[in-house]
Amino acid sequence: MDGRAAAPGAGTVVNALATGRGAAFAVDLETTATVMLDPDADEVTGEIAGAPDGDTRLIERCVERVVDRFGTGEGGHVRTDSEVPTAAGLKSSSAAANATVLATLSALGVEAANDPDADVTKTEACRVGVRAARDAGVTVTGAFDDASASMLGGVTVTDNTNDELLHRDDPFATHALVWTPPERAYSADADVSACERVAPMATLATDLALDGDYGRAMTVNGLAFxxxxxxxxxxxxxxxxxxxxxxxxxxxxxxxxxxxxxDLKAVRRLWDDRDGETRLVETRETGARML
Incomplete structure (x- = not known):
């Protein structure tokens, strides 16, 4: 009972910490998950490639939640391998959760697709990972905005207070330039009260995103947060x-x-002078997929 799946990371359009509403878009950096289920195993173990001491609670909980709903109590093992840097704001947890959920569904022979006649829709599969992320304590909001962009591709606008998808659209740009400094920041450690003080700007950014003005929404959001x-x-x-x-x-x-x-090459020349790593990647119209 083996399954494999991959899910992309994402970038922020609107941070949901201030108002509960957020928006994100998929980028072409992937996390791959391999799940091996065993009917005779009584627990789920996890492994993160290249991080022997990495926290595997999220991916283990994703397997457990899928098995609880669609399986018959199987245990097993999950391994993830990722191009998405952790604790860098590029939705590594959402990508890992989505890839693991789809890989587990694949191992169980359960179809996940955007087709309403599928065994489970990709949106609902995404919610399974979001709930696992809350269980594991790796997110404040549940990150349905980040997870939906990773699972569905393109750009999504969501209400994270009830995991509602408000809008999905095709990518609004062809490329993204990512600058990641050496330091790391964990979402669960974010100062929520400080974010709530910029709620008026977050509301403006959300309104812009719902009107399809994603670029200006990003810039307003970025300066405020x-x-x-x-x-x-x-x-x-x-x-x-x-x-x-x-x-x-x-x-x-x-x-x-x-x-x-x-145009982004001009930005890269400036950002390359900064400490850290600069990468030019494509945006993604397609989201997570079984392999």
Whole structure:
């Protein structure tokens, strides 16, 4: 009873910490999960490639939740391998959860698709991972915005207070430039009260996103949340003249700019002078998939 699946990371359009509403878009950095179920095993164990001491509670809980609903009590083992850096604001937890949920469904022979006639829709499969993330304590909001963008692809706008998908659209830019400084920031450690103080700007950004003005929504969000969470706004200011939108991604520390590849090269020349790593990636219309 084996299954494999992959899910992309994502960048932030609107951070949901202030109001419960958020938006995100998929980027072409993937996490792959391999799940091996055993009817005779009495527990689920996890492994993260390249991180022997990594926290495996999330991926283990994803397997357990899928088995509780669709299986017959199987245990087993899950391993993830990822291009998405952890604790960098690029939705590594959402990608891992989505890949693990789909891999477990695959191992059980359960179809997950956008087709309403499928055994389980991808949106509902996404909610399984979101609930597992809450169980594991790796998220404050449940991160349905991040998880839905990873699972469905494109850009999604959500209400995380009740895991409701408000809107989904195709990618609004072809490329994204990601700058990730050396430090890391864990979503569960974010200062929620500081974020709530920028709720008026978050509401404005959400309204822009619901109107399809994703680039300006990103920029409004990025300036507000960088200030609230104590990150510098200099990288965003450097990028504004040469991109469609730029934002702190998640609770940081990564900053993501979107636009045409040629325009983003000018931004990259500036960001390459900063400590850390700069990557030019494509946005994704497709989301998570079974392999």
């Amino acid at each position: 960088s200030a609230a969470l104590g990150f510098p706004t200099d990288p965003a200011v450097e990028a504004m003249a040469d991109c469609d939108g730029v934002s702190l991604s998640g609770t940081g520390p990564s900053v993501v700019a979107v636009g045409d590849r040629a």
